[in-house]
Amino acid sequence: MGLILLEALGALLLLVLIVWWTMFAGRKGGEPPAREDGGVPTAAPTKKSEEKSP
Template sequence: MLLLLLEAMLALAVLVFIVWWTMFSGRPKGELPPPADPIAPPDRSEPRERRADPPDRRA
C-alpha cells in the first residue's frame, strides 16, 4: 500500500513539474505586442459579382 502511495505522489510531482515548466518557459518579456496596423476586413459596401448559373445537365 505504501508503494502505491509513493507512486501516486511521484506521478503528482511529475505532473506539477510539467505544468510549472510549461507555464514559465515562454518569452522572457511575455507575449509580443499586437501589430500596429492590423489587417482590415474587406469592404462589404460594394456588391460582389454574381457567379454564372451552372449549365443544365439534362440528357
Template sequence: MGLILLEAFLAGAVLVLIVWWTMFSGRKGGEIDHGDDAPGAPEDAKPSKRD
C-alpha cells in the same frame, strides 16, 4: 501500500512539474505584440478606422 503512495506522489510531482514548465518557460520578454493587424484576428475585434 507504501509503494502505491510513493507512486501516486511521484505521478503528482511529475504533473506539477509539467504544469510549471508549460506556464513559466515562455519568452523572457513575454509574448510578441503584433498590434491590431495580427493574422487570424476576427474583424469585429479590430477597432474601426473612421475619422
C-alpha cells in the same frame, strides 16, 4: 500500500512540474506587443526589396 501511495505522489509531482514548466517557461521578453489595428503580429515583417514588382 505505502509504496503505491508514494509512487502516485511522485507521478503527481512530476505532472505538476511538467505543467508548471510549460506554462511559465516562455519567451524571455514575453509575447510581442499587439498591433494597434487589433491584428495578430507577424513573426517577421516583410521588406519592400523582397516584394516582386510588375
